[in-house]
Amino acid sequence: MHPNKTVTSVNSYLKLENQGSIIYFELKEQQHILGRDRTFADLVVPEDWQLVGRCQALLRKDGEDYRIYDGNGDKPSTNGLYINHIRITPESGYSLKNDTEIRIGHNCNNQVVLTYHHPAQPSANNTHESSRVSLKNRSVLLGRDFNATLPLEAPTVSRRHATIDTDGQGRYILRDYSTNGVFVNGQKVNTTAFLSAGAIIRIGPFTLVLRGDELQILDRGNQIRLDACNLVIQDKDKRRLDDISVPIEPGQFVALVGGSGAGKSTLMRTLLGVEQTTQGVVYLNGENLRNNFNMYRTHIGYVPQDDIIHQELTVTEVLTYAAKLRLPPDIDVTQVVEKTLQDVEMSHRQDAKVSELSGGQRKRVSIGVELLADPKLFFLDEPTSGLDPGLDKKMMQLLRKLADQGRTVILVTHATANIKLCDRVVFLGRGGRLCYFGPPDQCLQFFGVREDFADIYNQLEKAETVIDQANKFRQSHDYRRYIDNHLNPGTQSPQSNVVNNQSHGVSFWEQLNILMQRYFQIQKRDRVNLALALLTAPISISLMTFAIREQDPLILGEQPDPALAPLALRVLFVFTCAALWVGLSSSLQEIVKESAIYLRERLVNLGLFAYLSSKVAILSVLAVLQTLLMTAVIFLFFKSPQPELISWQLGLSITTFLTLLTSISLGLFVSSFVKNTSQANSALPLLLLPQFIFSGVLFKMEGIASKVSWLMLSRWSVGAYGALVNLNKLVPEPIKLPDGSTLSQPFEPTPIYEATWSNLSLNWGILCLHTVIYLAMTFYSQKRKDIF
Numbered sequence: 001m002h003p004n005k006t007v008t009s010v011n012s013y014l015k016l017e018n019q020g021s022i023i024y025f026e027l028k029e030q031q032h033i034l035g036r037d038r039t040f041a042d043l044v045v046p047e048d049w050q051l052v053g054r055c056q057a058l059l060r061k062d063g064e065d066y067r068i069y070d071g072n073g074d075k076p077s078t079n080g081l082y083i084n085h086i087r088i089t090p091e092s093g094y095s096l097k098n099d100t101e102i103r104i105g106h107n108c109n110n111q112v113v114l115t116y117h118h119p120a121q122p123s124a125n126n127t128h129e130s131s132r133v134s135l136k137n138r139s140v141l142l143g144r145d146f147n148a149t150l151p152l153e154a155p156t157v158s159r160r161h162a163t164i165d166t167d168g169q170g171r172y173i174l175r176d177y178s179t180n181g182v183f184v185n186g187q188k189v190n191t192t193a194f195l196s197a198g199a200i201i202r203i204g205p206f207t208l209v210l211r212g213d214e215l216q217i218l219d220r221g222n223q224i225r226l227d228a229c230n231l232v233i234q235d236k237d238k239r240r241l242d243d244i245s246v247p248i249e250p251g252q253f254v255a256l257v258g259g260s261g262a263g264k265s266t267l268m269r270t271l272l273g274v275e276q277t278t279q280g281v282v283y284l285n286g287e288n289l290r291n292n293f294n295m296y297r298t299h300i301g302y303v304p305q306d307d308i309i310h311q312e313l314t315v316t317e318v319l320t321y322a323a324k325l326r327l328p329p330d331i332d333v334t335q336v337v338e339k340t341l342q343d344v345e346m347s348h349r350q351d352a353k354v355s356e357l358s359g360g361q362r363k364r365v366s367i368g369v370e371l372l373a374d375p376k377l378f379f380l381d382e383p384t385s386g387l388d389p390g391l392d393k394k395m396m397q398l399l400r401k402l403a404d405q406g407r408t409v410i411l412v413t414h415a416t417a418n419i420k421l422c423d424r425v426v427f428l429g430r431g432g433r434l435c436y437f438g439p440p441d442q443c444l445q446f447f448g449v450r451e452d453f454a455d456i457y458n459q460l461e462k463a464e465t466v467i468d469q470a471n472k473f474r475q476s477h478d479y480r481r482y483i484d485n486h487l488n489p490g491t492q493s494p495q496s497n498v499v500n501n502q503s504h505g506v507s508f509w510e511q512l513n514i515l516m517q518r519y520f521q522i523q524k525r526d527r528v529n530l531a532l533a534l535l536t537a538p539i540s541i542s543l544m545t546f547a548i549r550e551q552d553p554l555i556l557g558e559q560p561d562p563a564l565a566p567l568a569l570r571v572l573f574v575f576t577c578a579a580l581w582v583g584l585s586s587s588l589q590e591i592v593k594e595s596a597i598y599l600r601e602r603l604v605n606l607g608l609f610a611y612l613s614s615k616v617a618i619l620s621v622l623a624v625l626q627t628l629l630m631t632a633v634i635f636l637f638f639k640s641p642q643p644e645l646i647s648w649q650l651g652l653s654i655t656t657f658l659t660l661l662t663s664i665s666l667g668l669f670v671s672s673f674v675k676n677t678s679q680a681n682s683a684l685p686l687l688l689l690p691q692f693i694f695s696g697v698l699f700k701m702e703g704i705a706s707k708v709s710w711l712m713l714s715r716w717s718v719g720a721y722g723a724l725v726n727l728n729k730l731v732p733e734p735i736k737l738p739d740g741s742t743l744s745q746p747f748e749p750t751p752i753y754e755a756t757w758s759n760l761s762l763n764w765g766i767l768c769l770h771t772v773i774y775l776a777m778t779f780y781s782q783k784r785k786d787i788f
């Protein structure tokens with residue numbers, strides 16, 4: 001049969017489509033071979049259809065229809081045959097029914113679509129969703145909207161995601177209105193893009209192609225296969241992954257197991273695309289994952305070992321904030337959250353605080369957070385660690401259910417009691433060696449073990465045994481059956497070298513608003529901490545009144561008093577110390593305590609600027625409240641001086657607020673680089689003591705010490721308080737002794753406390769400068785954690 005010829009036969013036939021060119025083949029014989037080489041094939045495609053192998057597929061009559069096998073039915077073809085991204089093998093083949101669509105090659109940018117038709121049979125393809133639309137002389141709307149010309153239903157797609165129109169010169173122009181963006185030929189569209197012939201458009205999980213005047217859905221993204229090919233990670237003196245290849249089909253539930261330190265987490269991070277390999281590539285549906293990470297970041301769910309949820313929020317709040325951050329603003333968040341609660345079987349605990357949940361329930365909520373965007377590829381790092389056997393079983397059953405719904409689920413686990421629920425087991429030995437890949441039952445057989453997986457761990461204790469087992473597996477029939485026959489090395493599509501610049505999805509202001517609301521809620525819920533943050537400084541300052549009793553240290557009395565100025569300085573120093581202390585304690589934990597959540601959200605779409613701004617904004621509000629309480633106590637217990645420059649109330653409030661803000665910024669900076677909360681706690685004395693020593697209050701700053709004191713915010717804070725109070729004026733004139741000498745003053749006037757506008761603004765200005773520098777360093781420190 002010839003290209004584009006009308007089919008009138010009642011016999012079954014194949015339609016092959018390659019980038020818009022179509023060929024038909026009638027099927028009449030008991031057996032056919034499809035390929036590029038006439039010596040093997042009777043259904044011969046043109047030589048320039050390079051994607052089709054010389055012997056691509058074998059078709060054998062099977063009742064009224066045919067069964068198709070990859071390659072020659074014995075050896076697999078290079079580019080493979082795929083049905084819904086699942087590879088058809090040479091051994092078992094696939095039974096064709098009328099309208100079955102099979103793809104040669106699995107990268108949808110570069111594949112031949114083979115459709116089997118049998119006019120006398122009912123259609124096997126019972127989806128009535130529209131998969132193509134004409135662009136001619138019309139404006140086309142793409143999105144979740146009910147009235148969209150081409151409806152694309154997925155949570156990561158906006159209601160009005162994009163439009164395509166014709167410009168005056170007959171070109172098609174795409175306009176992006178979405179939250180999660182549009183990619184054309186792998187490049188993120190910046191508002192508008194012209195579409196060239198054959199352009200590949202990615203919207204959420206959907207892949208579309210422009211063919212002539214028609215837009216076709218190539219792939220709905222509801223199935224993801226993963227091919228890891230020859231992965232090697234070699235550090236200087238150590239191999240962490242040793243030439244690992246594994247094919248993972250859509251809908252499979254796969255466990256990564258092995259002894260401690262074998263490399264399970266490393267392999268998972270590599271499959272997830274966040275670990276750089278020395279050699280080898282991970283392909284998702286045939287595309288290089290790392291090169292296209294930006295396109296896939298919203299389609300991959302990842303539950304790390306640490307919980308990715310805030311303890312202070314309720315289950316519903318956790319899911320609602322996560323949905324608002326990750327999904328388009330036009331989505332019905334309540335509905336999505338309700339469905340997710342049902343999926344993870346947590347509806348009955350929706351109003352409970354996360355801190356009140358059991359370990360297993362917390363894990364379910366973390367899984368729920370990741371399910372919000374309905375990812376088709378799902379990774380979990382030890383989701384059952386710390387759970388009792390009953391909860392372990394329940395968790396594994398939940399993951400099985402998720403895989404049965406069409407998701408590809410990959411987990412690292414040490415608990416093997418329920419591993420039989422998995423479709424595939426990846427057994428790793430020390431040094432990242434692949435000792436087995438295949439179904440769990442056959443894993444036991446392969447290692448000659450009856451029923452306990454623990455016996456395999458014992459077998460693989462010695463390094464030599466691991467090498468022997470890895471070699472044995474590579475030579476085995478299982479390797480050919482479960483790896484060679486299914487693996488697809490993928491194709492490098494022309495647009496695969498995309499710069500992975502982070503797409504922020506939800507806009508900066510929306511993210512800031514959501515993050516501020518969430519952070520405010522968390523602060524509000526932590527009542528004890530909030531009370532301590534607000535009351536510590538006022539209580540400490542009021543206690544000072546017992547120490548100084550009846551004296552009014554900030555007011556110049558009628559009698560010259562040589563002890564007044566040092567006392568005033570000590571009082572002002574306590575104001576500074578109190579502000580410094582509470583500022584640092586309010587902020588030191590704030591980044592490090594949620595680092596697991598930050599890293600996960602950052603990998604999806606969290607904007608760093610929005611994140612830090614939300615911290616600074618809420619902590620500034622806290623600083624305002626702290627300032628109000630501190631100044632109120634100071635007014636209550638200390639007689640107010642009459643400064644010459646600015647009113648005492650205003651000057652005191654500004655200086656206190658700036659001291660708090662600067663110490664908060666310093667605390668955030670430290671919080672951004674310490675490894676855990678106990679390191680953050682230990683850092684507090686280390687931060688405070690130099691501030692005390694180099695403040696210029698306890699010791700006279702000379703030589704190098706005076707330079708160091710410039711770096712101390714305490715020096716500038718006391719300087720500003722001193723200038724306001726006019727500390728120098730409190731020092732009495734030097735007393736002349738009868739012998740003509742002068743009595744040395746206990747406190748010498750210094751320019752640091754000079755009551756001039758220039759001195760006051762210098763002190764305030766440098767406090768602001770410190771704030772800006774600490775925040776910039778925090779930004780940089782957080783940025784360095786970025787994987788891309």
Ligand SMILES: Nc1ncnc2c1ncn2[C@@H]1O[C@H](COP(=O)(O)OP(=O)(O)OP(=O)(O)O)[C@@H](O)[C@H]1O
Nearest residue numbers: 235240258259260261262263264265266267412414
């Ligand atoms: N970032 C890294 N840089 C260098 N070496 C690393 C890194 N992460 C892990 N390793 C090393 O790689 C090896 C594998 O570690 P990995 O955490 O993947 O093992 P695992 O099988 O997950 O162990 P466990 O079950 O104890 O969590 C270990 O020897 C570990 O010390």
